[in-house]
Amino acid sequence: MTFQNPSRDEIKQILEQTNTIAVVGLSDNPERTSYMVSEAMQAKGYRIIPVNPNADVILGEKCYPSLKDIPHPVDLVNVFRRSEHTPPIAEETVAIGAKVLWLQLGVHNDEAAAIAQKGGVQIIMDRCIKVEDSILLPQGKSKS
Structure with missing residues (x-):
């Protein structure tokens, strides 16, 4: 399949329901897309x-070496890693109980998608979360 x-419409609903985003592969270099x-x-x-296992703080937030090390709930996992590295990230996403696995623009992996779907996690691949958010929620998230 x-x-x-x-x-x-579903992506808009996902974004409206998302508060906490864990970003795998977030660089501390302001020049990087992540x-x-x-x-x-x-x-x-x-x-x-x-x-990011190689940094302590990025964007004023404490860094964690892996998803499993984050001590609080995560709504969505956004991934800036090469496609071939995503299956273990999908496994960790399922393990921590996140609702959505989002693979950034240019990142696509059918195995990761199957792992996420089997674990009850919605998956979005090869899309930029910032672009989708800008289009779907131009005024920002509605406060419910």
Whole structure:
């Protein structure tokens, strides 16, 4: 079966329900896409949790070496890693009980998608979360 991302309406609902985003592969270099996207999402009101074993603090938030090390709930896992590295990230996403696994633009892995789906986690692949958020929630998240 060919993978298909959720509809735009479903993605909008996911973003509206998301508060905490763990970002796997978030760089502490402000010139990197992962930093710029995460900084923009943080400015829109999302809590960004950096997952980077080589840094202590990024964007004012404590870094964790892996998803399993984060001591509080995560709504969505956003991934800035090469496609071939995503299956173990999908396994950790399921293990921590996150609701959504989001593979950034250019990242696609059918095995990771199958792991997530089997674990009850929604998956979005090959899309930029910042672009989708800007299009679908231009005024920011509605406070319910």
